[in-house]
Amino acid sequence: MNSSFGGSNSSFGFGVNGSTPDRESIKRGSHDVYHDLAKEREKMIEAAKRAVEAALDRNMHEVNSDIREVTDNWAQRQDYISINRRPEVYEPAELTESNKKTEIHTSPSIQQSVEAQPTIASARQAVLDILNSDSTQIDGVVQNPAENFSEAHRGQAAAPNPPLQSKFEELIKDANGGAF
Amino acid sequence: MIRRFFNSFFGSSSLSSRQQSNLQAEIYRAMLRREAELGGKLFGPIPEGHRREFFCLDSRTWVWHEEWRDEHGKHHAKTTRYDVRPTGILKAQDGLTYQQISQTEAENLQQAISLYKSQIIDTLYKNDDRLPGRLAA
Numbered sequence: 001m002n003s004s005f006g007g008s009n010s011s012f013g014f015g016v017n018g019s020t021p022d023r024e025s026i027k028r029g030s031h032d033v034y035h036d037l038a039k040e041r042e043k044m045i046e047a048a049k050r051a052v053e054a055a056l057d058r059n060m061h062e063v064n065s066d067i068r069e070v071t072d073n074w075a076q077r078q079d080y081i082s083i084n085r086r087p088e089v090y091e092p093a094e095l096t097e098s099n100k101k102t103e104i105h106t107s108p109s110i111q112q113s114v115e116a117q118p119t120i121a122s123a124r125q126a127v128l129d130i131l132n133s134d135s136t137q138i139d140g141v142v143q144n145p146a147e148n149f150s151e152a153h154r155g156q157a158a159a160p161n162p163p164l165q166s167k168f169e170e171l172i173k174d175a176n177g178g179a180f
Numbered sequence: 181m182i183r184r185f186f187n188s189f190f191g192s193s194s195l196s197s198r199q200q201s202n203l204q205a206e207i208y209r210a211m212l213r214r215e216a217e218l219g220g221k222l223f224g225p226i227p228e229g230h231r232r233e234f235f236c237l238d239s240r241t242w243v244w245h246e247e248w249r250d251e252h253g254k255h256h257a258k259t260t261r262y263d264v265r266p267t268g269i270l271k272a273q274d275g276l277t278y279q280q281i282s283q284t285e286a287e288n289l290q291q292a293i294s295l296y297k298s299q300i301i302d303t304l305y306k307n308d309d310r311l312p313g314r315l316a317a
Contacts, residue, residue: 041215
């Protein structure tokens with residue numbers, strides 16, 4: 001700190017020949033130091049004042065940005081609310097027969113719901129069950145699991161009455177990303 | 181007094197760079213003390229038994245210090261340090277963690293600093309040639 005005051009070291013008013021400085025010299029020297037430091041203080045305080053003003057401006061800018069962001073978000077939310085207040089969107093659709101089946105299929109517990117997700121093992125088992133059964137018409141939710149799986153994951157309707165074996169191969173291939 | 185002060189620092193007619201620094205530091209501290217005292221009066225009357233100081237420590241730091249005794253005679257002191265950073269103005273009280281000050285507090289600080297500059301610095305340094313504190317004796 002001392003080295004940054006910028007005082008003029010040569011203006012203390014001391015005798016240059018090593019003599020003891022007189023009172024006036026000391027006083028003059030102290031005043032010189034004082035005035036140099038006073039100028040330093042003025043500069044420092046002016047800089048500190050500008051720094052606070054700049055910080056305040058930035059803060060105001062950020063606050064305004066926040067306000068704009070909140071306003072935009074609120075406007076978007078209002079749009080969302082108005083859209084979702086439309087009865088046709090807001091009201092739950094009637095349960096279709098397939099929905100009901102899905103509901104039955106997944107409602108008993110989360111565990112059942114998880115188990116109901118098509119997996120390679122469950123799909124394979126389901127298809128094997130079909131292959132081993134005499135009829136493809138099974139009562140319950142999954143009437144034809146291979147077909148359901150295929151539709152659900154590929155968005156395609158299953159070919160009408162393809163041979164069960166080829167359906168099985170297609171299912172496995174699909175479930176393994178074609179690497180099977 | 182001034183001679184005693186100088187003799188205590190220098191003791192002889194020669195003046196080393198260290199002695200010059202000591203002189204500067206002593207005068208600078210005295211200036212800060214006077215600024216702090218006058219800065220504390222910027223915010224209206226100081227209550228009985230209170231001691232209030234407000235001053236610019238450096239180009240990015242402002243300090244508010246207040247001491248008082250409560251009705252039981254217990255001494256209290258609170259030091260608030262405002263640190264002006266590029267990202268905003270932070271505040272630390274009694275050495276605790278920094279927190280960002282509110283917009284209102286920042287505006288109040290800015291007003292106080294404007295007052296400080298106009299009423300303290302301009303008056304103190306531009307219109308007063310006297311040495312501060314005991315240096316003026």
